[in-house]
Amino acid sequence: MSIKRKLYAGKQYIKAYNKKKIFCIGANKTGTTSLKSAMKELGYSVGNQSRAESLLPAWAQRNFHKIVKYCYSAQFFQDIPFSLPYTYVALDQAFPRSKYILTIRDNTEQWYNSITKSHANLWGRNGNLPTERDLKLAKYNYKGGVWRSFNLIFNTPKSNLYSREDFFKFYENHNKEVIEYFRHRPNDLLILNVAEKGAYRRLCNFLEIEKLESTEFPWKNKTKSI
Secondary structure, three states: OOHHHHHHHHHHHHHHOOOOOEEEOOOOOOOHHHHHHHHHHOOOOEOOHHHHHOOHHHHHOOOHHHHHHHHHHOOEEOOOOOOOOOHHHHHHHHOOOOEEEEEOOOOHHHHHHHHHHHHHHHHOOOOOOOOHHHHHHOEEOEEOHHHHHHHHHOOOOHHHOOOHHHHHHHHHHHHHHHHHHOOOOOOOEEEEOOOOOOHHHHHHHHOOOOOOOOOOOOOOOOOOOO
16 A cells, blocks of 8 residues: 555544444445435545455455454445445444444335346446356456355356346345344434435434535446446
8 A cells, every 4th residue: 555545544544533433234226326425525434445345255254343444444334345234233233323324226126127237237248137257257356356246245046147036135135134123223224215305305314414515416326336
């Protein structure tokens, strides 16, 4: 790491020191990047996504110590590994004063269409869903990283990588488990559809922010990320 990057990282740690953490724990492709943009506008320091994604193997081994350590670097975090099952439980134990945002789409069908379209655009050929070979050759951080990540997260059969049934189950089970976990703590969890009218105001109310920097969410990142 260069001196410049070390200095920047140091400033981020100082800025986030002893401040409440906000975790977006909704699945990827649920408006998480739009939420990140809004949080930046509201003055929150945001975690480095490349560093966060490098922690996916730790998540797969349920080694949450590394993820918790990384969380001292900023105030707000989203997407992998925060969008995955189990992570929020470990974070809740490590950062007891934190707030959690479960981003959702209108329905499971909409989410499935969004993530499959994203993968087709990024790694498929001629608009088709990626094959095993496509994912293995795809370059995202490093060659083979997409295939490895896909298997760690979804673990679908090779004969049907984008199994509708398995993807639906992944999304619905995650949302159901998050809601159940926070069932008796409604003040700690916000269920948010960023496309709904008034969503930005709901976010600000949840964060106890009176001055609104905007009225609606900026819609970002319609293609990137797993």
